Amino acid sequence: MARPWLHLCICLQIPGFCTNLLLSKTPGHILAQTNNKTEILCELKKEHAGVYWYRWSQERQNFEFLVFSNPFGKATYGTNISQDKFIVHGARSRTPYSLQISHLHASDNGTYYCSVSQSSQLFLGSGTRLDVVDVLPLPPKTTQAPLSKKPLRCVTKRKAADKKGACSPLVWVPLVTSILVILLSLVPTAYRLHRLRRRLWLRIHRQ
Numbered sequence: 001m002a003r004p005w006l007h008l009c010i011c012l013q014i015p016g017f018c019t020n021l022l023l024s025k026t027p028g029h030i031l032a033q034t035n036n037k038t039e040i041l042c043e044l045k046k047e048h049a050g051v052y053w054y055r056w057s058q059e060r061q062n063f064e065f066l067v068f069s070n071p072f073g074k075a076t077y078g079t080n081i082s083q084d085k086f087i088v089h090g091a092r093s094r095t096p097y098s099l100q101i102s103h104l105h106a107s108d109n110g111t112y113y114c115s116v117s118q119s120s121q122l123f124l125g126s127g128t129r130l131d132v133v134d135v136l137p138l139p140p141k142t143t144q145a146p147l148s149k150k151p152l153r154c155v156t157k158r159k160a161a162d163k164k165g166a167c168s169p170l171v172w173v174p175l176v177t178s179i180l181v182i183l184l185s186l187v188p189t190a191y192r193l194h195r196l197r198r199r200l201w202l203r204i205h206r207q
Helices: 002-013 169-206
Strands: 022-024 029-033 038-044 051-057 062-069 075-077 086-089 097-101 110-118 121-124 128-133
Touching: 029 038, 038 110, 038 128, 051 086, 062 086, 062 097, 097 110
Parallel strands: 029 128
Antiparallel strands: 022 038, 038 097, 051 062, 051 110, 062 075, 086 097, 110 121, 110 128
């Protein structure tokens, strides 16, 4: 097993050097809450003889073997790895594999890799970083812009759809002007009628 571990170290030191056979389906970062569980998905592009799962701990500065699962569904766990905590799903050569991690704790923080062995080399996936926190952050609040107060408009039923409105100066100013012109034109006529009425009254009383 010396050669696989040698190539594994090469893959870790050169990003993208050994990632052509695997595709990680999960986001690059998972934020999970303590005592909950999470799942990391790994989709394989080629046939394989089994999937290895590893964890890199930045705090402890070590690369730890977690579990190996073959296409027949048999799992082999690493030293001091709990079988109840890490469960591998997927048992066929071309189906996605997933690593389910339960009872999450701060010690589970790290970057998780799925890998396959081919020609005595370990080919790694892109890796998924897991951070376990006691309290998940609240989503940002969406603030709604205040509604602008629009001035009230005087709108009649007849012209409710008119943007200018029935009380617009463009409507009532010409109307008032027309009424004044009509009233002024009636003044001479009213004066003539008054004089004619007075003449008739005087003529009647003279007789």
